[in-house]
Amino acid sequence: MSTSCRRMFLGQRFLRENSATSIPTFPKSFASFPVFANTEHRRRQKETRLRSLHSSFRHQSFHVSSAARTRTQDKTPSTQCRLPSDFLSTIQSRHPELKISTNPYDLDSHGHGESYHPSSPPDAVIYPSSVEQIRDIFSLCCREVLDDDCDSAVVEVVSVIPYGAGTSVEGHLNMLLPTEDEILKVPSSMFTGHDGSDTYRTIKVRRRGGISIDMSNFQQIGDVGAGDLFVKVGAGVTRNTLNEALRHTGLQFMVDPGADASIGGMVACGASGTAAVKYGTMRENVLALTAVLPPTKILSSDSDACHDVAKPEIVHCGTTALKSSAGYNLTALLTGSEGTLGIVTECTVKLHPIHNNVIAAVCAFDDLHTAAEAVTMIRMMGIPVSRIELLDEVSVQAFNKSLQSTEKSEAINQKQTEAKLHLQPMELKPTLFMEFSAHSEKAVLEDLTAAQSICVADFNATNFVSASDDETRQALWAARHRLYYSSIALRSGDGEREGATPRSTLLTDACVPLSHFADILSATARDVKELGVIGPCFGHAGDGNFHCIMPMVESDTEDYRKRVFQVNENLIQRVISVGGTCTGEHGVGYGKKRYLERMYGSGGVQLMTSVKKALDPWNVMNPGKIVDV
Amino acid sequence: MSRNQPIGVPSHQSIAYHLSSQQYNKTMKILVPIKRVIDYAIKIRVDPTKGPHAVQQANVKMSMNPFCEIAVEEAIRLKEAKKSKDDEVVAVSIGPKQCSETIRTALAMGADRGIHIETKGDVRGDYIDLQPWGIANLLKGVVEKEDKVDLVLLGKQSIDSDCGQTGPLLAGLLNAPQATFAAKVTREDDGSFVVDRETDAGTETIKLKPSNAPAVITCDLRLNTPRYPTMPNIMKAKKKPVQVISLEDMVKELGLNLDDVLKPRNQVVEVYEPPPRKEGEMVESVDVLIGKLKGKGLVG
Numbered sequence: 001m002s003t004s005c006r007r008m009f010l011g012q013r014f015l016r017e018n019s020a021t022s023i024p025t026f027p028k029s030f031a032s033f034p035v036f037a038n039t040e041h042r043r044r045q046k047e048t049r050l051r052s053l054h055s056s057f058r059h060q061s062f063h064v065s066s067a068a069r070t071r072t073q074d075k076t077p078s079t080q081c082r083l084p085s086d087f088l089s090t091i092q093s094r095h096p097e098l099k100i101s102t103n104p105y106d107l108d109s110h111g112h113g114e115s116y117h118p119s120s121p122p123d124a125v126i127y128p129s130s131v132e133q134i135r136d137i138f139s140l141c142c143r144e145v146l147d148d149d150c151d152s153a154v155v156e157v158v159s160v161i162p163y164g165a166g167t168s169v170e171g172h173l174n175m176l177l178p179t180e181d182e183i184l185k186v187p188s189s190m191f192t193g194h195d196g197s198d199t200y201r202t203i204k205v206r207r208r209g210g211i212s213i214d215m216s217n218f219q220q221i222g223d224v225g226a227g228d229l230f231v232k233v234g235a236g237v238t239r240n241t242l243n244e245a246l247r248h249t250g251l252q253f254m255v256d257p258g259a260d261a262s263i264g265g266m267v268a269c270g271a272s273g274t275a276a277v278k279y280g281t282m283r284e285n286v287l288a289l290t291a292v293l294p295p296t297k298i299l300s301s302d303s304d305a306c307h308d309v310a311k312p313e314i315v316h317c318g319t320t321a322l323k324s325s326a327g328y329n330l331t332a333l334l335t336g337s338e339g340t341l342g343i344v345t346e347c348t349v350k351l352h353p354i355h356n357n358v359i360a361a362v363c364a365f366d367d368l369h370t371a372a373e374a375v376t377m378i379r380m381m382g383i384p385v386s387r388i389e390l391l392d393e394v395s396v397q398a399f400n401k402s403l404q405s406t407e408k409s410e411a412i413n414q415k416q417t418e419a420k421l422h423l424q425p426m427e428l429k430p431t432l433f434m435e436f437s438a439h440s441e442k443a444v445l446e447d448l449t450a451a452q453s454i455c456v457a458d459f460n461a462t463n464f465v466s467a468s469d470d471e472t473r474q475a476l477w478a479a480r481h482r483l484y485y486s487s488i489a490l491r492s493g494d495g496e497r498e499g500a501t502p503r504s505t506l507l508t509d510a511c512v513p514l515s516h517f518a519d520i521l522s523a524t525a526r527d528v529k530e531l532g533v534i535g536p537c538f539g540h541a542g543d544g545n546f547h548c549i550m551p552m553v554e555s556d557t558e559d560y561r562k563r564v565f566q567v568n569e570n571l572i573q574r575v576i577s578v579g580g581t582c583t584g585e586h587g588v589g590y591g592k593k594r595y596l597e598r599m600y601g602s603g604g605v606q607l608m609t610s611v612k613k614a615l616d617p618w619n620v621m622n623p624g625k626i627v628d629v
Numbered sequence: 630m631s632r633n634q635p636i637g638v639p640s641h642q643s644i645a646y647h648l649s650s651q652q653y654n655k656t657m658k659i660l661v662p663i664k665r666v667i668d669y670a671i672k673i674r675v676d677p678t679k680g681p682h683a684v685q686q687a688n689v690k691m692s693m694n695p696f697c698e699i700a701v702e703e704a705i706r707l708k709e710a711k712k713s714k715d716d717e718v719v720a721v722s723i724g725p726k727q728c729s730e731t732i733r734t735a736l737a738m739g740a741d742r743g744i745h746i747e748t749k750g751d752v753r754g755d756y757i758d759l760q761p762w763g764i765a766n767l768l769k770g771v772v773e774k775e776d777k778v779d780l781v782l783l784g785k786q787s788i789d790s791d792c793g794q795t796g797p798l799l800a801g802l803l804n805a806p807q808a809t810f811a812a813k814v815t816r817e818d819d820g821s822f823v824v825d826r827e828t829d830a831g832t833e834t835i836k837l838k839p840s841n842a843p844a845v846i847t848c849d850l851r852l853n854t855p856r857y858p859t860m861p862n863i864m865k866a867k868k869k870p871v872q873v874i875s876l877e878d879m880v881k882e883l884g885l886n887l888d889d890v891l892k893p894r895n896q897v898v899e900v901y902e903p904p905p906r907k908e909g910e911m912v913e914s915v916d917v918l919i920g921k922l923k924g925k926g927l928v929g
Contacts, residue, residue, distance in 0.1 A: 245670060248692065248734045250860035353860035439861065470856075 081123045082177075082209025084143070084156050088124055090305045091137055099127040110212040111175060113168030114259065114502045116552070117591070120174035122161065123209040129217040131314055131345050134292045137213065139310035142618045143299040144191065144203075152183070152202040155298050159210030161622045162343045164265030165238055167257075169507050170589030172269065172338055175210040176624035186298075190617075192309045193300030203298075205618070215264050218345055221245045230287055230320055232348045235264025242349075251351035254279035257585065258484055264344045269587040270336030274480075277542030278386040279352055281585065286335050288318030288348040293341075294616040320348055333611070338587050339622040341615045355437040357444040358386075360473035361466035363455050364429040368392050368525055368537075371430040372518035374459040375541040379514055383450045387435035388542040389480050392525050393428050395487065395536035399479035400425040402486035423478050427463060432541070433480045435473075480538075487536045487549040500551030508568045510575040511545040511584030520578065521546050524571050531563040545584035588626045596627070656715040657816070659704040659780045660843070661740065662768055663697040663722050664754065665731040666789045675902045681757055683900035684789075693731045696784025698738075700848045702855040704782050705739035707816055717741045721771055723764060724754050729871060736866035737858035743871035744771060746879045756790035757897055763890040765798035770883030772803060778843040780822060785810050785847040796847035805842035808835045810849040822846065 081102065088100055101107075102124050111121030128134050140158070147154040161173060182205040188194045191201070218234030221242060229251065233242055240260045242253050255266060256273030265271070267289060272281030279285065292314055299310040317330035334341055365371035371390055378385065403425055434451060438444040448466055455461035467473050474481075484502075493499030512520050521539055528535040528548060539546030548571065550564045572582045572595055582588075582595035597605050609627045612619075619629050667673065667689055674685040693701075704718045720735035721744040722728045732743035746767060752758045772778050786793035793809075800807035812832070813825035820839040824846055825832050837844040858866070880887045912918045922928045 241670070245668075247857045248737075250737070250858055250863040252857070354857060356859045356861045 082207075083123045083158060083211070084145070084208050087140060087158060087208075090140060091126070094136055094305070095133055098129075098133055101125045101127070107212075109166065110163050110214065111173060112503070113166055113171065113173050115169040115171060116504055116506055117171030117174055117589070120176060122175045122212040125163070125212045125214055127214045127217055131290070131292060134213065134343060134345065135311040135314070137211070138292065138295045138312045138620070139299060139307060140305065141620050142295045142297070142310075144301045146301050150204055152204050154206055155203045155618075156206050156208045157618050157620060158208050159623050160294070160343070160620050161210060161212050162235075162264065162268070162339045163212045163214045164216075164236065164262030164268070165260060167259035167261045167265065168269065168587070168589070169509075170269075170583070170587045171591055172587060172589050172622065172625060173212070174590065174624075175212075176590060177207045177210060178619070178623060179207075181206050190296070191298045191300045192303045192307050210623075213343060215262065215343075215345070218264070220346070224249050224251060224351070229351050229353075230348050231351055232288075232346060233263050234346055235267070235344050236262055238262050239266065246351065249351075250353055252354055253285070253349055254352045255282055255285050255349075263347050263349065267335050267344050267347055268337065268339050270585065272540075272543075272545075272585040274387045274389055274540060276540060276545075276585075277388055278384070283332065283335050285350045286318070286331055286347060287320050287322075287350055288316070289331055289334060289344050290346040291315050291317070291334055291342040291344045294618070294620040296617055298618075315342070318348070336587070338589070338625050340612060340625050340627075341621060343621075355439055355444075357439070357441045357468070358435065358437040358473065359444050359448050359466050359468045360476045361434045361436070361448060361452070361464065362431060362476045363452075363461040363464040364427050364431050365455075365459060365461050366429065367522075368430040369518045369522040370459050371432055371461075372521050372539070372541060374432065374455050374461065376514045376517060377454050377458065378451050379542055381450070381454065383454075384436070384438070384447050385434055385451065385542060386437045387433070388540075389433045390521075390539045390541040390546075391431050391433070391479060391483065392537045393430060394490075394525075394528075394534070395483055395538050396426050396428055396431055396479060398486040398490045398536050399482060400428070402482060402489055423475060426479055429462075431479065432461070433477055435477075483536070483538060484549065488551045490534055490536070491551040491553050493553070498554050500553050504552045504554070506548075506550040506552065506564055506568060507586070508548040508550070508571055509545070509583050509586040510571055510580060511543060512575050512578055512580030514544045516578040516580070517541065517544040517546075520571075520574055520580070523574060524548060524567070527567055527570055531567055533560065533564050533567060535564070535567060540584075543584070544580070590624050593626065593628065656713060656717070657708070657711055657779050657820075658717045658719065658775065658777055659707060659782055660768075660772060660775065660778050661697070661700050661704045661718060661720050661735065661782050662764075662795070663701065663720055663731055663735055664694040664784070664787045665691050665722060665724050665728050666694045666755065666787055668692040669695055669788055675900060677901060681897035681900055682753065684755065686753070686755070691727065691731075693734055694784050694787045694789075696786060696788075696848055696850070698784075698855040699850070699852050700782040700784050701735045701738050701740060702853045703811075703814055703848055704780075705856075706853065707780075707814065708739070711816065719744065719775065721768070722746070723759060723767060723876070724748055725750050725752070729873070732871055733863075733866050734858060736869045736871070737863040738856060739862070740869075742869055745871055745873045746771075746876055747873055748876045752876075752891070754789075755787075756792070756895075758891055758893065760790075760893050760895060761792050761794035761798055762894050763892070764795050765802055766885060766890055767879065767883070768795070768799050769802040770879070770885065772799075772843060774883070779820065779839075781805075781843050781845045782814075783845070783847045785849050793847075796845055800845035803842040803845065805845045806837040806840060807845040807847075808837060809847040811846050812849055812851045814846060814848075814852065827851065 092098065092100055106125045107121035108119050110125050112119035126137060141160060142155060142157050145154050145156050159175065159177060161175060163173060166173065183202065184205060185200045185202050188197055188199045188201050215236040218236035220234040221237055222232035224231050224246065238260045239253055242263065246252060254275045255271060256275050257271045261271060266282050267286055270282050293312045295310060295312045297310050299307055315330065317334060334344060365374065375388055375390060403423055432455065436444050436447040438447060452464055456464055465476060467476055488500045488502060488505055491500040521537065525537045528537065533550055535548045535550040537546060537548045548567065550567065552561060552564060576582060576595060576598050582592050582599065588596065605627060609629055612627055612629055667686065668691060671690055675683045676685055677683055701720065708716045708718055718740040719742055720732050720740040722732050723746040725748055729745055732745055736743055772781060781799065783796040796809060797807060808824035808826060810826050811824045812827045815823045817823060822837045822844045824835045824837065826835065827849065877887060880890055912921065919928065
């Protein structure tokens with residue numbers, strides 16, 4: 001086999017293994033990553049003939065991704081839909097206007113987020129517009145079928161993963177299905193058509209594929225009444241769309257993860273961003289939400305399709321009041337549940353007024369540890385900061401490099417406003433980016449002065465610059481704004497070989513108490529250097545949360561990739577040892593499940609499993625994430 | 630400066646000449662007409678049974694026309710660049726009583742005062758009843774009534790009618806120097822405005838010299854990114870003065886004819902949604918694709 005052929009073969013094998021039972025550690029092949037270079041296109045044409053020889057190993061997801069790249073290829077073989085044969089037709093006949101797609105490109109795009117986790121597509125994508133449609137879909141997800149070959153009743157379960165903007169970085173959107181049938185004994189009352197007797201029935205649970213429920217039709221944005229500091233939005237609204245709609249109200253939604261994520265997705269993963277140090281994460285900004293719970297009843301074979309009893313509950317959690325002590329905190333339970341407990345359809349989020357006076361400031365430190373200590377001191381002294389981000393030298397180098405090569409900077413240079421800024425390369429030192437905002441000029445200047453004196457006098461910061469006008473502030477923060485893409489561009493292609501992309505990048509995420517932040521951050525940066533991988537580190541320093549961006553390219557050796565994942569493993573073990581968390585904002589997905597026992601003990605994990613079983617007894621919702629059942 | 634001096638006038642008198650002529654204003658006044666339209670992010674709904682009134686406006690989110698927002702932003706930037714205390718940015722809008730909210734947004738962005746020419750509820754602003762000719766005549770009257778307006782900044786077009794006519798019509802009525810589709814505006818010390826315009830052939834730079842009439846500039850998308858008004862500024866804007874005058878009274882005051890202003894020069898014949906896109910056809914291979922394209926006569 002040629003090298004390229006072998007790579008394809010390995011890629012297919014790897015993807016087949018991608019089930020709930022095995023946790024993929026290193027992507028063995030990057031064959032499923034999107035490709036941009038023209039050379040790839042021509043190479044694939046030659047490979048079409050070779051691939052037909054390996055038809056026995058065809059796996060839908062691999063071919064779907066490659067087909068998406070090169071349109072000159074033959075049409076992909078019909079994907080084997082794992083759903084029950086009447087599943088989609090029943091839903092469609094009940095809701096003729098409902099859009100359902102089995103198009104291989106749609107399936108592939110709904111099988112992955114923006115991370116290195118390869119695509120595991122669903123068998124269909126459904127685009128509901130109302131809560132009732134979702135309930136009807138759910139009522140079919142757990143059905144008894146008549147099977148003469150089987151003694152016990154057979155129950156077919158279809159899994160569901162809700163899809164927002166597809167910006168997950170921990171593999172949440174991967175359809176990971178249990179491969180084996182289960183034999184269970186359940187009370188007869190769980191069947192919709194039960195005879196009232198107090199008996200148990202043995203059933204065989206068969207998994208019949210999964211669907212993606214795309215929430216992009218849930219675009220409602222409520223009105224902000226006079227004096228309201230909240231707004232109700234549909235789960236499919238993205239945070240930038242929301243803030244654009246709020247542009248004349250003087251209020252903004254202040255949770256700002258790097259991606260333009262959907263509000264529903266942000267609730268699901270407990271997202272946060274640079275403004276968290278002042279305004280909090282999603283947990284602090286969700287006041288109320290509406291969710292559809294997964295089905296608990298089995299639709300008997302003699303019941304009507306979409307039987308009312310089989311339709312799951314809608315829950316309204318929370319209140320628009322700022323404080324509440326009324327009952328169990330269901331909003332907190334669903335926030336961060338990563339689509340494993342239900343589908344959020346609507347959310348009421350907190351809004352904050354935009355201040356008049358904003359000052360941005362930047363300064364450099366001699367080493368990363370000192371910089372992190374300075375941040376800890378600023379927080380200990382209670383100086384209000386609205387953003388405080390720390391970049392290491394490699395990150396600054398990435399920025400300087402992005403300024404040099406003009407083609408790359410065209411791609412990074414998305415906003416036209418940034419084009420007018422005259423950006424200068426920065427000193428290769430760990431750099432702190434701060435933002436202060438207050439209701440009066442005097443207050444904001446006092447905050448700035450206090451922080452400046454700590455940085456410069458106590459921690460020997462150099463080159464402390466500040467600005468209050470919009471353009472200069474943007475220029476000062478340019479290195480931080482462009483960080484993600486300029487880091488990936490550190491390993492850019494050179495015409496012949498492909499460069500790194502977000503789909504080939506490992507983005508770490510961990511959070512520690514501020515008292516340990518300096519030590520852990522520098523230990524990680526040291527580890528990166530010692531293991532010889534390219535990995536700019538940066539942190540939402542005010543929260544003790546930091547990330548390491550490690551781009552990989554197709555031509556990387558197994559050893560290099562091993563070291564990249566080793567950096568992440570070392571980092572997380574270090575972090576948990578000091579009482580931190582294996583994920584500050586990205587979520588657990590399936591890659592970080594194994595750390596939860598160390599963090600919470602077996603009792604904690606068991607409690608989470610009990611909660612999951614209670615809300616989702618059939619493991620319909622996003623199986624294989626957070627906990628295994 | 631010396632070029633503006635008439636020949637033969639003694640130098641000590643030339644200073645008085647400059648101060649009294651409109652060519653050199655110490656304080657700058659910018660008039661910004663703004664329009665309230667359906668918000669750009671809203672999907673337009675068309676009711677085909679309503680004839681020319683097919684576009685549904687009831688219970689639909691309305692905002693300032695995006696190009697007008699850009700004009701307001703530019704006016705405020707010019708004022709901030711000049712840094713004189715008495716410069717004024719005046720926002721003027723013609724429409725129903727909810728237009729006052731749109732004017733308040735302009736005030737929150739930094740305009741100093743507003744003029745609201747209020748129309749009756751049934752008068753539609755989106756090209757049905759109020760059309761550019763009528764608006765331009767009204768604005769001419771406002772400019773003359775305001776006196777000593779240095780610049781009228783408008784959006785290049787509104788997103789409901791897409792006419793792009795009000796600015797040029799106004800310039801014509803005022804016999805004013807104009808530059809449309811501005812991508813950059815700067816004010817020189819002698820009161821002239823230098824405008825960069827983007828055209829298909831390249832960028833054109835035009836200098837609008839001070840004259841008896843204000844300069845008229847219409848703003849294009851790339852001119853600036855309008856600021857989001859902050860909450861304190863929104864609160865302050867509630868106290869800024871807005872003169873409200875009914876359309877009928879304004880017309881009378883300006884000596885115009887109401888019918889002339891309201892009578893549409895163009896009649897909307899039909900309003901319909903574009904036909905829905907037909908679903909594409911999936912083909913098996915490139916050869917089949919080429920075959921089909923050839924069959925449709927799209928490739929040779």
